[in-house]
Each structure stands twice: as C-alpha cells, then as structure tokens.
Amino acid sequence: MLSVASLLGSLLSRSSGGPTAKIGSFQWVHTSYNKPGLLLEMVQSVIPPITFISHKGLAGRIAVIGGSKEYTGAPYFAAISALKVGADLSHVFCTEGASTVIKSYSPELIVHPILESKFAVHETSEWLERMHAVVLGPGLGRDPVVCLDTAKSILEEVKKKNLPLVVDADGLFLVTEYPDLIKSYGKAILTPNIVEFGRLYEKTMGEKPKPEEPVLAVKVLSRALGNVTIVKKGPNDIISDGENGRFKVKCYHSKERS
Numbered sequence: 192m193l194s195v196a197s198l199l200g201s202l203l204s205r206s207s208g209g210p211t212a213k214i215g216s217f218q219w220v221h222t223s224y225n226k227p228g229l230l231l232e233m234v235q236s237v238i239p240p241i242t243f244i245s246h247k248g249l250a251g252r253i254a255v256i257g258g259s260k261e262y263t264g265a266p267y268f269a270a271i272s273a274l275k276v277g278a279d280l281s282h283v284f285c286t287e288g289a290s291t292v293i294k295s296y297s298p299e300l301i302v303h304p305i306l307e308s309k310f311a312v313h314e315t316s317e318w319l320e321r322m323h324a325v326v327l328g329p330g331l332g333r334d335p336v337v338c339l340d341t342a343k344s345i346l347e348e349v350k351k352k353n354l355p356l357v358v359d360a361d362g363l364f365l366v367t368e369y370p371d372l373i374k375s376y377g378k379a380i381l382t383p384n385i386v387e388f389g390r391l392y393e394k395t396m397g398e399k400p401k402p403e404e405p406v407l408a409v410k411v412l413s414r415a416l417g418n419v420t421i422v423k424k425g426p427n428d429i430i431s432d433g434e435n436g437r438f439k440v441k442c443y444h445s446k447e448r449s
C-alpha cells in the first residue's frame with residue numbers, strides 16, 4: 192500500500208512537472224489533480240506546524256482497533272506508523288492476548304486490552320472522545336463476538352462522533368458482512384487489497400468486478416457505498432471517492448503488496 196511516510200519523503204525531496212509526474216519512486220497519473228505542486232500543498236496542509244506552545248496530543252491522537260491472539264504485527268505497524276509520520280499519541284485497542292506482545296514491541300504505544308471485556312464498547316467509546324482519527328481492523332481477527340459484534344458497535348460509535356475512519360483487513364470483513372454500516376459515511380476510507388475488494392464488490396453489487404475496467408470498478412463501488420473513499424491496493428493503487436477515480440497511483444518502489 193502507498194504509505195504516507197514514503198509519500199511524504201518522496202514529495203518533500205523532489206518535485207517535477209507535467210501531467211504525469213514522476214515523483215521520487217512514484218508515478219502519479221492524475222485525473223482530477225494535474226499539478227504535483229497542488230498535491231504537495233494538500234499534504235502540507237494536513238501537517239500542523241511545530242511551535243513552542245504545542246503540547247503533546249495536538250498533532251494527532253490516533254486509535255487503532257485491532258490486535259488479537261493470532262495477529263499482533265498489523266496493529267503495531269498501523270499505530271507506530273501514525274507516530275512516525277508525526278502524530279503525538281497512538282492508542283491500540285486489542286484483545287488481552289495481544290496486549291503484552293504489542294506493548295513489548297514499543298514503549299511508545301498506549302495499549303488497551305479491552306476488546307473482549309463486556310464493557311469494551313463503552314470504554315473504547317469514552318477514549319474515542321479524545322481521538323482525532325481511527326483505524327479499524329488490522330489484526331482484529333474474525334471472532335464473531337470481537338469482530339462482528341464489538342467492532343461493529345465501536346464503528347457505530349466512531350460514526351456518532353464523526354471521526355475520520357480507515358477500515359482495513361478484518362474491518363473490511365466486517366463491512367462486507369454489513370455494507371450498510373459504512374454507507375455514506377463521508378469520513379471513511381476503505382483500503383482493500385484485490386481479494387477484499389472483490390468480496391466487498393460482489394456483496395454490494397451482486398456481481399464480480401470486471402477485471403478489464405479496474406478504475407471504473409473502484410468508482411462504481413465507492414458510489415454504491417455513498418461515496419466513501421476507496422484505496423484499492425495493487426500494482427497500481429486506485430483511489431476513488433465516487434468521482435472519476437481521482438488518482439491511479441503507480442508505485443515502483445516495492446513489489447510487495449499487502
């Protein structure tokens with residue numbers, strides 16, 4: 192997947208012109224935005240300046256909902272990446288079995304082993320009051336209670352609080368089970384790989400996506416879900432918010448996809 196860290200690194204170290212600009216190791220094929228400078232401005236605009244009166248938390252408090260007995264790496268990487276690109280505080284809400292493992296990866300993360308508690312939704316919801324953005328799904332697992340029940344209720348709380356939300360991995364499994372859960376939530380970004388995309392598309396549209404029209408398929412699914420943003424990961428990342436597949440991103444730096 193296109194990582195914000197590598198995007199920033201590439202953007203800040205170089206600039207070039209033309210509608211299809213090669214920026215660092217990325218090639219951007221713009222459809223709506225055709226000026227690389229504009230893209231740089233957009234990225235800069237979301238990064239708060241550091242000042243002497245800044246306090247910890249001002250530059251971002253992030254919640255990652257995920258981490259189970261089997262999977263501890265994915266929530267760690269999501270949470271630590273937020274810190275590496277400048278957020279101040281990164282919280283992980285996971286199951287008890289995952290928490291000591293995740294804590295031992297890094298002293299920088301705040302880890303709440305509460306997803307199996309009967310107060311999970313209530314407690315997480317109280318923490319969400321203080322959060323700026325939420326990532327739901329990395330390493331969540333597909334336990335019927337934790338994923339399809341607790342995480343579902345937490346997602347509803349996120350919507351009530353109108354927080355920006357990234358849904359990945361098993362969070363996409365949840366959304367595929369209940370597409371209405373995410374429908375028309377303008378602050379949602381879904382990040383499916385090709386398999387997750389195919390499942391969600393089929394569930395929502397009642398047919399498989401046509402492989403010969405990959406950009407159109409992302410736009411069609413985004414519209415069907417009320418214009419949520421979809422970042423379909425692949426050899427070309429394809430991003431759409433219901434408009435014309437705004438970016439098709441070719442990414443040459445790595446052949447590894449996730």
Ligand SMILES: *[C@@H]1O[C@H](CO)[C@@H](O)[C@H](O)[C@H]1NC(C)=O
Pocket residue numbers: 375414417418432433434
């Ligand atoms: C989604 O976006 C398209 C293109 O801008 C627009 O025509 C459509 O009405 C939007 N749909 C919803 C549900 O907002």
